[in-house]
Amino acid sequence: MAQNKIPQATAKRLPLYYRFLNNLQHQGKTRVSSKELSEAVKVDSATIRRDFSYFGALGKKGYGYNVEYLLGFFRKTLDQDELTEVALIGVGNLGTAFLHYNFMKNNNTKIQMAFDTSPDKIGTEIGGVPIYHIDELEERINGVKVAILTIPASEADKITERLVDKGITGILNFTPARITVPSHIRVHHIDLAVELQSLVYFLKHYPLDKEND
Amino acid sequence: MAQNKIPQATAKRLPLYYRFLNNLQHQGKTRVSSKELSEAVKVDSATIRRDFSYFGALGKKGYGYNVEYLLGFFRKTLDQDELTEVALIGVGNLGTAFLHYNFMKNNNTKIQMAFDTSPDKIGTEIGGVPIYHIDELEERINGVKVAILTIPASEADKITERLVDKGITGILNFTPARITVPSHIRVHHIDLAVELQSLVYFLKHYPLDKEND
DNA sequence: AATAAGTCGTGACAAATTTCACAAGTAGTA
DNA sequence: TACTACTTGTGAAATTTGTCACGACTTATT
Structure with missing residues (x-):
């Protein structure tokens, strides 16, 4: 049930990331870079990339992250389907x-x-x-x-x-x-x-x- | 205005300590050990001693801390007199x-x-x-x-x-x-x-x- | 006075977290 | 195709935070 490798500090930021990704999707954005996200959530961009990297390579170099893909991933990770x-x-x-x-x-x-x-x-x-x-x-x-x-x-x-x-x-x-x-x-x-x-x-x-x- | 040597993690705990010391005083306690305080605020006793030590030697070996003295000290440190x-x-x-x-x-x-x-x-x-x-x-x-x-x-x-x-x-x-x-x-x-x-x-x-x- | 029990303050270490900085790869353009 | 601009993922270093463990001192007791 737990991929118990994620630092607690990272875990605490996940719900925050999730909400802002949701906002982005509602705004119709399809891609986002760690730099943009950083400005939105006020977390250093390197920290964001490091946080995401604990879950694997979720982004693409030179492109950033696909909002929908990332959102889907977080939904699963945060058990958003389970009430x-x-x-x-x-x-x-x-x-x-x-x-x-x-x-x-x-x-x-x-x-x-x-x-x-x-x-x-x-x-x-x-x-x-x-x-x-x-x-x-x-x-x-x-x-x-x-x-x-x-x-x-x-x-x-x-x-x-x-x-x-x-x-x-x-x-x-x-x-x-x-x-x-x-x-x-x-x-x-x-x-x-x-x-x-x-x-x-x-x-x-x-x-x-x-x-x- | 700032003895800027105190770690931020310590600074965040100060108001907590302050309140529990106040409680103790209201209960009429005159002395308290880091172990007792630890149980009350749910912070490791070594961490408490370390936190206090940033402000100097506030306690006495074999005795603990004098509640009133500590409280007076924190009042000044936390600027409790200034509104x-x-x-x-x-x-x-x-x-x-x-x-x-x-x-x-x-x-x-x-x-x-x-x-x-x-x-x-x-x-x-x-x-x-x-x-x-x-x-x-x-x-x-x-x-x-x-x-x-x-x-x-x-x-x-x-x-x-x-x-x-x-x-x-x-x-x-x-x-x-x-x-x-x-x-x-x-x-x-x-x-x-x-x-x-x-x-x-x-x-x-x-x-x-x-x-x- | 002597002994036992208790407690601090802290050096040293360990763990956790953040940040730097760059190789490697992608996208976009001409 | 070639070139430029961009961005990730991460090794390594730096910083911050927490914990262990013990010498030194205090209090209490006999």
């Missing part, structure tokens, strides 16, 4: 933003259900996704392997434990809490406050002049 | 989430104003932050150096240009668009769709067993 079901826990503003986001456009993931405690929300739908009471988590979440956590930090540990018990394998954690999970479960943390603070720190201590992010 | 004013562009769900977030608790940043186009929102406040019409951007944003972009991707380039013209120096970009700015302006991209796709990719291709994130 991954996702559950969203916590329908606050951030959670609602996710529900409105149309993930299906370029995507292989679908938020299948959401959970909250607010009586106003339970029983309704947002963006076509039904919202259930968190008490129903155990009975409804069967089969879902990925969860997005957009709840208050104070709830994070408790909910995480319940998710783990139900066999979740990946968690996208937006709470400031650093949750603890068994080692076979993958957690990606996105901490909005840290991101903002970090940006401010870089502004003050790493003034830019020629380099770019 | 950075932030403008938020786009008061959708994601933007609203930011406005509700109480950044002032452990933080040196304050969202001073927000902009949108919806007549329902303009003139109101959310989380104490006034919302203005985007047309008033130029006249109101003076002095603000950092902007959070939570608008549709299609607006990103246009708004970015206006922000740049008004002398912004840092942008936290939540739109899927990879915006283009002059090289002296720092942009951090956070792409929610990419984050989710990326997590799914890792789940499928990099099964965990003992290692952890």
